[in-house]
Amino acid sequence: MSREEYLRALSRELRRLPKDEYEKAMDYYVEYFEDAGPEKEQAIIAELGAPRDVAAQIIMDAAIERMDKPAKSVKRGLGTIWIVLLALCAAPIALPVVLVLLACAACVLAGIAMVLFGAFLVVAVGVAAGIVEVVCGVVLLGAHPASGMAAIGLGLAFLGLSILGGFLVLWVCKWIMIGIRALFRWLMRRRKKA
Numbered sequence: 001m002s003r004e005e006y007l008r009a010l011s012r013e014l015r016r017l018p019k020d021e022y023e024k025a026m027d028y029y030v031e032y033f034e035d036a037g038p039e040k041e042q043a044i045i046a047e048l049g050a051p052r053d054v055a056a057q058i059i060m061d062a063a064i065e066r067m068d069k070p071a072k073s074v075k076r077g078l079g080t081i082w083i084v085l086l087a088l089c090a091a092p093i094a095l096p097v098v099l100v101l102l103a104c105a106a107c108v109l110a111g112i113a114m115v116l117f118g119a120f121l122v123v124a125v126g127v128a129a130g131i132v133e134v135v136c137g138v139v140l141l142g143a144h145p146a147s148g149m150a151a152i153g154l155g156l157a158f159l160g161l162s163i164l165g166g167f168l169v170l171w172v173c174k175w176i177m178i179g180i181r182a183l184f185r186w187l188m189r190r191r192k193k194a
Helices: 003-016 019-036 038-048 051-068 074-140 145-193
Strands: none
Touching: 003 019, 003 038, 003 051, 019 038, 019 051, 074 145
């Protein structure tokens, strides 16, 4: 058997391979014969064995190589297309839901802020009322000492309770801020894990 006959027989056996693998295998064996030279053709033919056996080994190696590679199937491509289509279809539903949830969260935060602002106003009015009551009590001391003492006492009570309320409002603000910070940290940790 000559080199040309061997390569023709090998070519017939390898026709079942995909075109790129077929060409790669044929190029390899043509180059193998060319590198050996015409004087070693018979030694190489004897070394390689029958073209059918060589082709069977090449086909088996190609099959094993294809099994090891992740499949680039149409199914995988269609899966990506389905995900994109589902995302596009879900956007008209998901986007308003997300916006409503964000609006609700903003309303809750605004409500908390308004309640705290109202509490600060009550404290400020209490302090102002206490100061006004003490001043009125001092003015009344000359004309009606008992009424003046009662007004001063009432004014000092307003001042004390307002200052105590101010500290209570500051304490509640501190814990609300700690809670909001903890909530955002928890959300960020969850997002990183996902």
